Amino acid sequence: xVRFVVMAAGLATRMGKDKxxxxxRETTVxxxxxxxxxxxxxxxxxxxxxxxxxxSYSRLTDIRxxxxxxxxxxxxxxxxxxxxxxxxxxxxVPSPKPxxxxxxxGLQDLNNEVQVIGFLPGDQVGITxxxxxxxxxxxxxxxxxxLVPIAGDKTGSPVFFHRRYVQELLSLxxxxxxxxxxxxxxxxxxxxxxxxxxxxDVDTPEEYQALLKTLNGSDGYC
Numbered sequence: 571x572v573r574f575v576v577m578a579a580g581l582a583t584r585m586g587k588d589k590x591x592x593x594x595r596e597t598t599v600x601x602x603x604x605x606x607x608x609x610x611x612x613x614x615x616x617x618x619x620x621x622x623x624x625x626s627y628s629r630l631t632d633i634r635x636x637x638x639x640x641x642x643x644x645x646x647x648x649x650x651x652x653x654x655x656x657x658x659x660x661x662x663v664p665s666p667k668p669x670x671x672x673x674x675x676g677l678q679d680l681n682n683e684v685q686v687i688g689f690l691p692g693d694q695v696g697i698t699x700x701x702x703x704x705x706x707x708x709x710x711x712x713x714x715x716x717l718v719p720i721a722g723d724k725t726g727s728p729v730f731f732h733r734r735y736v737q738e739l740l741s742l743x744x745x746x747x748x749x750x751x752x753x754x755x756x757x758x759x760x761x762x763x764x765x766x767x768x769x770x771d772v773d774t775p776e777e778y779q780a781l782l783k784t785l786n787g788s789d790g791y792c
Contacts, residue, residue, distance in 0.1 A: 575676030578692030696770030
């Protein structure tokens with residue numbers, strides 16, 4: 571089983587507002603990212619037999635979102651139902667959290683079947699369902715120590731960690747992220763090639779406006 575954590579409770583203030591609630595396509599920034607995640611996980615169900623009986627998404631997926639606001643802020647009723655059908659759990663936190671705390675919250679209540687945990691920033695709008703599905707298949711079939719998307723010499727998210735590194739992830743502090751753990755073991759990385767645009771995220775008002783202008787351009791991969 572794979573737990574997939576979408577991190578949406580950060581301390582970022584450059585946008586002057588909740589950037590994850592900004593309009594994106596026909597939803598919000600976070601809504602779009604979650605639609606993509608759900609599409610990727612839904613695509614796994616009819617094909618992948620790695621976990622035996624796939625009659626229930628809960629046998630394959632464990633999706634957790636750590637966010638500052640209720641799910642209704644970002645998703646339509648239809649997508650809320652999809653999220654729950656895919657085994658999604660929404661953890662609302664009362665205030666912004668540093669990255670290490672968000673990771674810690676995303677790791678709560680791991681059941682014994684979870685072998686790999688992936689982390690994705692909630693503003694990574696470049697991600698695509700096709701690419702994420704391909705990443706997930708690599709994780710499911712190979713159960714690597716780490717799966718790291720790479721484009722040229724640039725690495726990005728989502729990064730997947732084997733369960734054996736959970737204690738090291740839990741020991742992170744403040745704005746330390748998973749790469750603190752990842753960089754201790756470069757020889758254990760399994761690289762997964764992607765297109766660089768898949769790493770595109772929303773950081774500043776200027777970047778958001780520029781992205782809106784190119785919204786109909788080519789998609790990323792993963």
